[in-house]
Amino acid sequence: MAADLWTSALSLAGVALGGGLTALAQRATQRSAERVEERRQAVATTESRRAEQIGVLKEFVACAQAAERAAYSRPDPWGDDEGGWMTRTGPVMTALWTASGNVTLLCDEALREPVTTYGHALNAAVWRDIGGIEVNEHLEAAKTAFMDAARGSLAGS
Template identity: 90%
Template sequence: MAADLWTSVVSLAGVALGGGLTALAQRATQRSAERVEERRQTVATTESRRAEQIDVLKEFVSCAQAAERAAYRRPDPWGDDEDGWMTETGPVMTALWTASGNVTLLCDEALREPVRTYGHALNAAVWRDIGDVEVNEHLEEAKTAFMNAARASLAGA
């Protein structure tokens, strides 16, 4: 009788131990799966954020090019809305400042000053607030600083 009792106790202890180890293994597997999912979500968020930043930078560069073209097309001497230049240029500059705000909002803080400086340089070039300096000469330093900062920002993202 004692042997039967010990057999039952050992069997019950084995079942309890096996159940405990199974529960522990399932818990460890679940935690591991949760960590993998968190990492996957972090990577997906980072990739999405980077794509968003690239889109915003592309938009700003496109608007900057349109503003630069407007600066080169500006009639000289400037007076009335000759050939619709001013009518066309107003929305171009509005788009530039909107794109500038988007870069400031969504991109690295290191881009804030180069974007602002480049935007102001473009604004001065468009409205001929640059004296006798050529447009490309006036824009060169600010444009280069912006492009370098954008590349550095994207490399670090």
């Protein structure tokens, strides 16, 4: 009888130990799966944010190009808006400033100054507040600084 009791206790201990080990293994597996899922979500968030940043940078560059075209196409004699230049240019500049704000809001803070400087340079070129300097010469430094900063921001994200 003592042997039966001993065997039963040993069996019960084995069942308890086996159950405990199974529970530990399941918990470890569950935690591992949770960590993998957290990393997957972090990567997905990072990729989504990068895509969003690329989108606003592309939008800003497109708006900057439209502003440059407006600067180059501005009529020399300033008077009546017979050709509709000012009517076309107002929305172009509004889009540029909106795109600039999106870059400031969604991208790295290191882009704030270059995007603002480039925007101001474009604004001056469009409204001919650049004296006798050619448009491309006036824009070159600000444009290069912005592009370099944007490239650096994307490389770091």
